[in-house]
Amino acid sequence: MTASSLISLETFYEESYCMNLQNLIVRAGAFAAAVAVIFPVAADARPVRDRFARQQQRIDQGVASGQLTSAEYNRDQVRLNRDEALYRRDLRSNHGHLTRVERVNLNARLNRNSRDIYFTKHNRVDQPGV
Numbered sequence: 001m002t003a004s005s006l007i008s009l010e011t012f013y014e015e016s017y018c019m020n021l022q023n024l025i026v027r028a029g030a031f032a033a034a035v036a037v038i039f040p041v042a043a044d045a046r047p048v049r050d051r052f053a054r055q056q057q058r059i060d061q062g063v064a065s066g067q068l069t070s071a072e073y074n075r076d077q078v079r080l081n082r083d084e085a086l087y088r089r090d091l092r093s094n095h096g097h098l099t100r101v102e103r104v105n106l107n108a109r110l111n112r113n114s115r116d117i118y119f120t121k122h123n124r125v126d127q128p129g130v
Contacts, residue, residue: 048087048106055080056080062121076113086109087106
């Protein structure tokens with residue numbers, strides 16, 4: 001083998017190594033992008049479930065403390081159950097995911113529920129000590 005053929009073989013191996021490295025980097029980037037897309041969607045459900053649970057706890061606490069009458073309890077509970085059923089229906093209709101519009105509507109409904117629970121607990125209808 002001549003010196004020029006050794007240089008060309010060496011260059012070939014360096015280029016081959018670089019191509020494999022570039023291929024590996026591209027594949028790793030594609031994998032990372034796929035993971036980033038999949039897992040945040042799965043993590044989206046937890047805060048929503050937590051919000052439903054916190055609102056349920058607030059309703060239960062209002063009943064236990066006497067801040068909610070039975071009519072207020074029923075109204076808040078029916079509203080929370082209805083919104084939770086809508087949430088489950090939306091998840092079923094989209095294979096476990098919420099669309100952007102559904103997420104915005106759900107957030108608005110949960111905000112409204114939270115506000116309504118606060119007002120029914122503090123409306124002086126059945127306040128202990130008042």
